[in-house]
Amino acid sequence: MIKELPKLNYAFDDLEPYIDAQTVEVHYTKHHQTYLDKLTVAITGTSLENLELEDILKSPNSIEENIRTAVLNNGGGVYNHNLFWSVVGPAEGKTPEGELLEKINEGFGSFDTFKEQFTQSALSLFGSGWTWLVQEKDGKLKIINTQNQATPLAEGYKPLLALDVWEHAYYLKYQNRRADYITNWWNVVNWDNVSKKLA
Template sequence: MAFELSPLPYNYDALDPYIDAQTMQVHHDLHHQAYVNNLNAALEKYPELQSKSPEELIKDLSTLPQDITGAVRNNGGGHVNHTMFWQIMAPNAGGEPTGAIAQAISENFGDFESFKQKFNDAGTKQFGSGWVWLVRTNDGKIEITSSPNQDNPMSGGHFPIMGNDVWEHAYYLKYQNRRAEYLKQWWNVVNWDEVNNRLAMSSR
């Protein structure tokens, strides 16, 4: 079956004033939909791959037919990245982390403010389009990384606990070229409950 775009788990304007409704609508309905459409198109002549999840596809890029590797990397990654992105944000969220993620941040980065500074710095310095991530590495460490385009840490054997989209389409209508401001304001919409769910998944 073809992959499908799930609806947002909240209204387009639910993350105002930090992310505006127009940005959410364009980002979800046009950009994310395009990744889904292009992923489906790439797999059309390979029905044996259509039963795999997007996560399975991007974890094993080296096993894919060479003629679709790039398309799956870009569009499968875009689908997986954005599916996570909508879920780790929520209205009436943000604030200090709680639960296991708060402990992990404390143990690995000292305190939440230090963690935010390092995460935002990595996002600001990511050249061009890409993502900034908190991952559990394949050897069990908790680290901040960044990646270009729609590359996902899963392709390198790491688990993305959370990530922020620093493509211009994620923030340009509201923040123009002020990526650092967008990164700062984004913490007001982080859904720590879902981040804790993903932290638990990363250790399985």
């Protein structure tokens, strides 16, 4: 089990002007950290302590019932944010290439259509949650939403790209303008890192 959050490969202000430094700092050092702190409390002294987080989240029903909700909420919070931070970085103006682009074209027709569908999915999410590009067991790509801190792992998917659509991810800069946040977030997606997650 992880004891510390993975370090960010960029500075808090490296996602400016699309995601502001204050949001990145509060999101990472407060929200993300709090999920890890609460997860640690929930699993300390239990059989989960020495397992990998990903393995725990893949089989929710094997978590002891008295800590299951706490582990899923906070462990999901840790896992989802780890993935979220790992697929963004300083804007480089790149787009998907190679196998990832082929799979996007295969699944959605074109990169632009994929972006439109992903954006619509994120806009349609009611309340707090996440929009994902995931890979199915047969290798195909799919867009899904999850509520709160639920992870695609529990549904058997391999997550490639995550967009946090909790208000804490954008409220300081964008207030209620989720659409503007999403439009700007595309600029900081690190497609090389998304590609590396392909099975």
